[in-house]
Amino acid sequence: MSDISALSHEYQTSAKLAEELNEAILILKKARLHRRSGLNQEQRHRLANTLGAVRSRLANEGKAPGEVVPQEVVERLVGKHGSKMAYFLEDLTAATESLSGQPGPINDAVITLLDELCDVADQTASSMFRRLRRR
Amino acid sequence: MTVPPEAEASRKRIHQIAARAKKRVDAVLADPDVSRPDFAKNFYHTYKRLSELAQAIDEGPLFALSRFRAEDRFLTHVVGEACREFHYPDEPPICAAMSSQYYCAMMEMNLILVPHGEATHLLGWADLYHELAHFLVSRNESTILKPLMDLVEGHFAKAIDEATRLGWSPDAIKELRLFRSLWLGDWIVEFACDLLATFATRLSFAWCNLRLCARMSTDVFGTVRSHPADAARTRAILEMLALVSDGKDQEFVEDRWMELVSTIGAVEPQSFEIAYPRLLLRDLAKQAKQSFETLGLKSYTSKEDHLGDLLHEAWKHFQSHPESYADWERTKIGELRAKFGLEA
Numbered sequence: 001m002s003d004i005s006a007l008s009h010e011y012q013t014s015a016k017l018a019e020e021l022n023e024a025i026l027i028l029k030k031a032r033l034h035r036r037s038g039l040n041q042e043q044r045h046r047l048a049n050t051l052g053a054v055r056s057r058l059a060n061e062g063k064a065p066g067e068v069v070p071q072e073v074v075e076r077l078v079g080k081h082g083s084k085m086a087y088f089l090e091d092l093t094a095a096t097e098s099l100s101g102q103p104g105p106i107n108d109a110v111i112t113l114l115d116e117l118c119d120v121a122d123q124t125a126s127s128m129f130r131r132l133r134r135r
Numbered sequence: 136m137t138v139p140p141e142a143e144a145s146r147k148r149i150h151q152i153a154a155r156a157k158k159r160v161d162a163v164l165a166d167p168d169v170s171r172p173d174f175a176k177n178f179y180h181t182y183k184r185l186s187e188l189a190q191a192i193d194e195g196p197l198f199a200l201s202r203f204r205a206e207d208r209f210l211t212h213v214v215g216e217a218c219r220e221f222h223y224p225d226e227p228p229i230c231a232a233m234s235s236q237y238y239c240a241m242m243e244m245n246l247i248l249v250p251h252g253e254a255t256h257l258l259g260w261a262d263l264y265h266e267l268a269h270f271l272v273s274r275n276e277s278t279i280l281k282p283l284m285d286l287v288e289g290h291f292a293k294a295i296d297e298a299t300r301l302g303w304s305p306d307a308i309k310e311l312r313l314f315r316s317l318w319l320g321d322w323i324v325e326f327a328c329d330l331l332a333t334f335a336t337r338l339s340f341a342w343c344n345l346r347l348c349a350r351m352s353t354d355v356f357g358t359v360r361s362h363p364a365d366a367a368r369t370r371a372i373l374e375m376l377a378l379v380s381d382g383k384d385q386e387f388v389e390d391r392w393m394e395l396v397s398t399i400g401a402v403e404p405q406s407f408e409i410a411y412p413r414l415l416l417r418d419l420a421k422q423a424k425q426s427f428e429t430l431g432l433k434s435y436t437s438k439e440d441h442l443g444d445l446l447h448e449a450w451k452h453f454q455s456h457p458e459s460y461a462d463w464e465r466t467k468i469g470e471l472r473a474k475f476g477l478e479a
Contacts, residue, residue, distance in 0.1 A: 003361045004239035005269045006321040022180045068276045071320030
């Protein structure tokens with residue numbers, strides 16, 4: 001009933017998203033550095049679903065596939081990309097296709113995109129956590 | 136740490152969460168790449184989540200469990216009973232009477248906080264179901280939240296298209312987009328939780344909501360980012376009531392609501408129907424009921440649910456015999472404490 005329950009919910013959703021993206025980026029960076037296999041098929045599929053859900057929310061496509069994307073993450077991305085949103089949506093589509101396609105190395109552009117999304121989810125989680133403490 | 140039996144499951148759970156976090160800290164410290172500059176930001180993110188978890192444990196369950204008193208034991212039993220009756224599928228949260236923020240749920244810690252006096256008052260307990268709903272919604276986003284969000288997305292996509300076609304002003308279309316954004320943020324979660332609390336308790340939550348609006352609302356049609364307007368929430372509650380109860384219940388609550396609106400002289404703003412379309416609220420209630428049933432949750436049925444009956448009776452008694460209500464409530468709470476094996 002109080003704001004705390006709603007904030008606690010949004011904190012949890014955004015922290016979960018930030019963790020999912022961060023773990024995936026760590027695996028990808030380690031795979032490159034140590035020349036070993038990166039994300040497995042299931043992890044790639046899950047990540048592609050997440051990117052697809054973000055894309056769908058940003059494009060206001062009505063029924064969005066996959067998981068629930070925190071609204072504040074969506075708003076931060078809209079604020080960041082503003083009038084250049086069409087390019088960002090293209091990047092998201094390309095990254096989703098790359099992750100859904102045949103297993104193989106993931107290119108720099110995808111990692112940069114994941115990094116950006118992870119930053120935004122992390123900022124959202126931190127902001128929610130702080131608001132929960134009213135500081 | 137030794138805790139009363141009611142809190143033992145929670146203590147174990149928190150211990151497991153802390154142990155997992157410790158394992159993660161050890162893994163990060165042992166990671167050969169932890170000092171590489173190009174990994175720094177990612178490990179920093181990991182550090183932030185772990186430190187937030189440590190703080191949340193310290194401020195929430197650790198604090199509550201270190202001072203777990205008779206009132207908290209009783210309320211934890213009450214929450215457990217509520218969970219059992221409406222077939223809540225997870226481990227019931229513990230409940231502590233130490234909130235300065237009305238009822239609230241700390242999601243990651245499986246903890247409900249209520250104001251200090253709530254252990255001796257029945258009329259607010261239907262709000263426990265709203266808080267339980269926060270856990271359910273958070274853990275079942277794809278079953279509960281996603282279909283509701285799809286309905287909201289669908290409605291506003293259509294409304295924005297229509298407004299554009301009809302040549303609405305840019306400001307009016309901007310307002311529509313703002314409503315969509317607020318709905319998809321915290322509002323939809325609050326509606327889902329209200330709908331579940333109404334599904335689970337029927338009239339008790341409807342009265343509880345009305346009492347809260349009367350006590351705390353500054354403007355029943357006013358909107359804030361974190362919560363939809365009280366009038367819209369009441370409409371949604373009435374929609375769910377129409378689905379799970381007979382028409383008389385809905386009419387009875389609606390009459391009292393209209394009385395409140397008229398007493399305070401509140402006037403529905405022009406944009407209210409645009410922000411909270413009645414048809415959308417009706418569709419949300421229908422969809423929510425279907426999702427709750429899919430999860431196996433049970434709607435209140437008179438004479439089968441002891442706690443549900445007690446809350447129902449409490450509101451009935453309060454409305455019909457307010458002069459004897461305090462004594463009646465004291466007796467009933469004493470009986471409930473005895474049922475749970477706690478001292479009166």
